Amino acid sequence: MQRILLFLYKIRAFLLFVLLEVIAIWMITSHNSQQGAAFFNSSNQLIGSMLGAQNDVVEYFSLSSVNKSLVDKNAELLAELEKLRQPADSVFIELDSLLSSTFQFKGAKVINNSLRLTQNHLTINKGSNHGIKQGMGVFNEEGVVGRVKNVSKNYASIISLLHTELLISSKIKSNDVFGSTKWDGNNPKMAKLMYVPRHVVVEKGDKIVTSGYNAVFPEGIPIGTVVEIKPGPETNYLDITIELATDFSKISYVYLVENFQQQELDSLYQSTGLKYE
Amino acid sequence: MSSSRILTLVTGGIFYFLFQVLILKNLVLFGIAFCFLYIFFILLLPVQVKTIPTLLISFILGLGVDLFYDTMGIHTAALVAVGFIRYRWLQVLVPTGGYDDDLMPSILNMGFGWFLSYSLPLILIHHSIFFYIESLGTDLFMSSVQKIIGSAIFVFIMSIIVQLLLYRRRRGI
Numbered sequence: 541m542q543r544i545l546l547f548l549y550k551i552r553a554f555l556l557f558v559l560l561e562v563i564a565i566w567m568i569t570s571h572n573s574q575q576g577a578a579f580f581n582s583s584n585q586l587i588g589s590m591l592g593a594q595n596d597v598v599e600y601f602s603l604s605s606v607n608k609s610l611v612d613k614n615a616e617l618l619a620e621l622e623k624l625r626q627p628a629d630s631v632f633i634e635l636d637s638l639l640s641s642t643f644q645f646k647g648a649k650v651i652n653n654s655l656r657l658t659q660n661h662l663t664i665n666k667g668s669n670h671g672i673k674q675g676m677g678v679f680n681e682e683g684v685v686g687r688v689k690n691v692s693k694n695y696a697s698i699i700s701l702l703h704t705e706l707l708i709s710s711k712i713k714s715n716d717v718f719g720s721t722k723w724d725g726n727n728p729k730m731a732k733l734m735y736v737p738r739h740v741v742v743e744k745g746d747k748i749v750t751s752g753y754n755a756v757f758p759e760g761i762p763i764g765t766v767v768e769i770k771p772g773p774e775t776n777y778l779d780i781t782i783e784l785a786t787d788f789s790k791i792s793y794v795y796l797v798e799n800f801q802q803q804e805l806d807s808l809y810q811s812t813g814l815k816y817e
Numbered sequence: 818m819s820s821s822r823i824l825t826l827v828t829g830g831i832f833y834f835l836f837q838v839l840i841l842k843n844l845v846l847f848g849i850a851f852c853f854l855y856i857f858f859i860l861l862l863p864v865q866v867k868t869i870p871t872l873l874i875s876f877i878l879g880l881g882v883d884l885f886y887d888t889m890g891i892h893t894a895a896l897v898a899v900g901f902i903r904y905r906w907l908q909v910l911v912p913t914g915g916y917d918d919d920l921m922p923s924i925l926n927m928g929f930g931w932f933l934s935y936s937l938p939l940i941l942i943h944h945s946i947f948f949y950i951e952s953l954g955t956d957l958f959m960s961s962v963q964k965i966i967g968s969a970i971f972v973f974i975m976s977i978i979v980q981l982l983l984y985r986r987r988r989g990i
Contacts, residue, residue: 553868557901560876567890587884594839656845658952661887697887725957
């Protein structure tokens, strides 16, 4: 017995090493599940406030480009508003507001961002106090950004579209064929559109937008444009490369979208045994 | 170790940590060369710091960096491995006459050749573990190798600059 104890004492450094590595690996695996422990990430209060303070300094460098993109978006929205404004002499039938407002939008500031790893995350400066919830869709004026992963009181962390395990339900705008957008981990400007069958005619320059099928994003938010089409390694599907609409190196403000009917849809899918990604 | 010495080390650690997570985090050259300068806090601990304290320090430092990078556990796993090997590696590389007490194994104290053979393998081990775990589940072997080599060269050059600018001969920071 004494010998065993003596032996264990002799290799204590190695035992400690194994213990710490096991803890680290446990953290890696539990974090990579879609809903990790909320404490261990950058949406934590203390870390969020430090990142926020850093961002307060750095944001001045990107102010001019942020202003420009906001002005562009404003102009686009004004044009759209002009289209919707009713002419003076037509009959106007008001839709039931229950039907029209399925989605609610919120704005937030990005305080932390990465794009060079294979699993990238962002942190924003709003949390459960501002009505941010897990699973909300995130986009900016250019296109889709990601989905909310963890929420603390004042901060939230977001799985970026540049994350090899995030699938976004999408469709080709011109012919409504749908597939899933997934990042392959190489170039932060490019992604793949998967599960498009071979018989579909896809052209270079086709726009890819969100499909609205998974109820996270409303239909029609831009994702990217097709730049390359190849017959895929699997026989049934095309290998389509798209150029992302969002410039991830310049994200400073994002919008979050919540679907009021998400729960209802989810329970419907579950009871029928369907699963949408 | 005197308490003032410990105080300098702790301050140095905090400095490395903040520099890493607030500034170097956003610095990636050519899309492949990351700068994980915080490893050098572990590498430049005084030579008589044994394996167990090194392991604990690397665990805490790695965890802190992980929180900011949102890469839970990956930095920790890689840095703890470096902390485990460091003391043994120092014993392998012991110069004739042994180490002085309280010596910091920096480039100023030990010379370029010794420092290269001391730090480069440890950097490569750290980077290999980090980028291997980080790219698990994808088929990005080649781009991981590029990142490992690019980052290792970058961080080594960066550490030489930092040591020449901020370290004094014989005693730290």
